[in-house]
Amino acid sequence: MFPAETRILLVDDMTTMRKLVRRCLTDLGFTSVTEADDGETAWPMLESAASTIPFQLIISDWNMPKMQGIQLLKKVRANEALKTVPFIFLTAETEKTQVMDAIQSGATNYISKPFTPQTLKEKLALVHAQVQKK
Amino acid sequence: MTTLNVNFINPFIDGTLNTFKIQCAVEASPGKPFMKGNGPTLTAEIAATIGLASKEFCGSVSIGFSESLFLALMGNMLGEKYTEITKDLEDGASELLNIIFGQAKTVLNEKGYAIDKAIPTVIRGKGISFNHLSSQPTLVVPFETQHGPFFIEVVLEGQRN
Numbered sequence: 001m002f003p004a005e006t007r008i009l010l011v012d013d014m015t016t017m018r019k020l021v022r023r024c025l026t027d028l029g030f031t032s033v034t035e036a037d038d039g040e041t042a043w044p045m046l047e048s049a050a051s052t053i054p055f056q057l058i059i060s061d062w063n064m065p066k067m068q069g070i071q072l073l074k075k076v077r078a079n080e081a082l083k084t085v086p087f088i089f090l091t092a093e094t095e096k097t098q099v100m101d102a103i104q105s106g107a108t109n110y111i112s113k114p115f116t117p118q119t120l121k122e123k124l125a126l127v128h129a130q131v132q133k134k
Numbered sequence: 135m136t137t138l139n140v141n142f143i144n145p146f147i148d149g150t151l152n153t154f155k156i157q158c159a160v161e162a163s164p165g166k167p168f169m170k171g172n173g174p175t176l177t178a179e180i181a182a183t184i185g186l187a188s189k190e191f192c193g194s195v196s197i198g199f200s201e202s203l204f205l206a207l208m209g210n211m212l213g214e215k216y217t218e219i220t221k222d223l224e225d226g227a228s229e230l231l232n233i234i235f236g237q238a239k240t241v242l243n244e245k246g247y248a249i250d251k252a253i254p255t256v257i258r259g260k261g262i263s264f265n266h267l268s269s270q271p272t273l274v275v276p277f278e279t280q281h282g283p284f285f286i287e288v289v290l291e292g293q294r295n
Contacts, residue, residue, distance in 0.1 A: 016226035019212055063232070063251050092236025093251065095243055113233045114156035 002057060002128045004029040007049075011035075011042045011060035011072065012090070017113075021059065021090065024117045028124070039067025043075055050081040057127075062091035062098070070105060077106035084134075086127050090115065138273045138290055142242065143167065146195060146286060147275060149237035153230055154279070158207040162277045162284075170272035176285045177261040180204050180219055182231040184254040186290065188247055193290035195238075196264050197231050203282035219258070228254035234286075 008025060010033055012018045018035050025033050034055070036042035042060070049055055058076065062069035069089060076082045086108040094112040102110055109127045111119060147164050154160045178198025186193040199207070205216045208226045216223060231254045239249045264287050266272050272289040 014225045014229040014232075015222050016208065016212065017229050019222075023213055063253060065253060092233045094236055094240045113236065114153045116156060 001028075001125050002030075004031050006030060006056045007032045007034070007053065008057045008059060009034050009036060009042060009046065009055040011037075011039060011058065011064070011069065013038050013061060013064040017061070021120070024120050027117065028121055038064040039069060039072035039075075041066075042072055043067065046076065046082055046085075047079070050079070054081070055085060058085055058087045059090050060087065062089055062093040062102075070101065073102065073105050073107055086131055088123060088127060090120075137292075138271070138288060141245070142247075142290075143273060143275070143288060145238035145241035146234060146288060148241075149234040150197075150277065150286060152237060153233045154207070157230070157233065158210045160203075160207055160210060160279050160281065162279045165276040165278065167273055167275045170274050170287065173274060175263055176274060176276060176283075177263050178284070179258075179260060179262065180224065180227050181257040181262045181264070182227040182254045183257065183264070184228075184231055184235050185252045186288075187250045187252065190248075191290050191292055193268070193270075193288065194266065195231070195235060196287045197227070197234070197284065198262060198264070198287075199227060199284045200282040203279055203284055206279075206281035224256050224258060228256045 008030060010018055010021055022033050036045055046055060060069040060072060073087050076087060088109045089102050089107050090111045092113040099110055109123050111123050151162055154162045179201040181198040183194050183196040186195055208223050209216050242249055266289045268289045268291055270289060270291055272287050274285055274287050276285045
């Protein structure tokens with residue numbers, strides 16, 4: 001599993017969903033969770049942090065006003081400093097074509113809403129194992 | 135022409151039951167669906183609505199909650215006790231509808247409906263009822279839970295405007 005101090009950026013336009021995911025992450029022991037309410041807000045945070053204390057994991061919704069999650073993912077993967085940061089979609093967009101689009105665009109993993117804290121825990125462990133293998 | 139039949143409605147009912155159970159630990163039971171105007175007028179204290187659009191039709195899906203139920207749903211989901219619907223809680227209505235819509239859209243699009251992505255809107259007030267600007271009938275599905283009732287409404291137009 002990722003260490004407790006892993007710096008996580010959580011991107012979702014819904015306050016209640018950010019609150020839920022933050023609570024799940026806190027319950028799992030994570031101590032560094034930063035929130036952004038859409039891709040447009042998240043991107044400068046990621047760029048700015050990349051040269052100082054970079055984020056080590058991104059958990060993002062897909063369907064958001066302004067910049068959508070898939071656009072954020074593509075920007076992350078196109079950026080030299082950020083391209084290897086694990087990126088997990090946590091989204092209600094669950095169609096096969098979208099999952100394929102996400103994976104082909106470089107998403108590390110994909111969690112469908114509704115989700116349980118246990119699902120989040122298992123996916124994080126899986127992503128950590130994926131990252132360790134590389 | 136796409137119509138409001140069982141094949142179209144069931145994914146929304148299934149998505150609702152699944153979302154309430156997994157995300158909020160609340161079991162819901164659907165009642166008998168009826169066409170709006172042929173049953174009781176159901177009202178809500180908080181509601182959300184989302185557009186249904188494909189190349190062949192447009193319409194909307196709406197969900198209306200009693201205050202007691204909504205507070206219970208948010209309390210269970212977020213692990214806290216709430217006594218009033220604060221501004222911070224309001225978007226929970228649209229998030230729940232978004233999750234329901236996502237599940238239904240996946241099932242329907244596998245059958246070829248090609249429904250577009252959409253973002254829901256929240257409505258607050260006392261005694262909210264939906265007044266759909268459509269010439270087509272609106273289907274109402276009432277639900278019961280241990281914390282109070284809620285309902286969904288679906289309306290479809292045969293052609294996209």
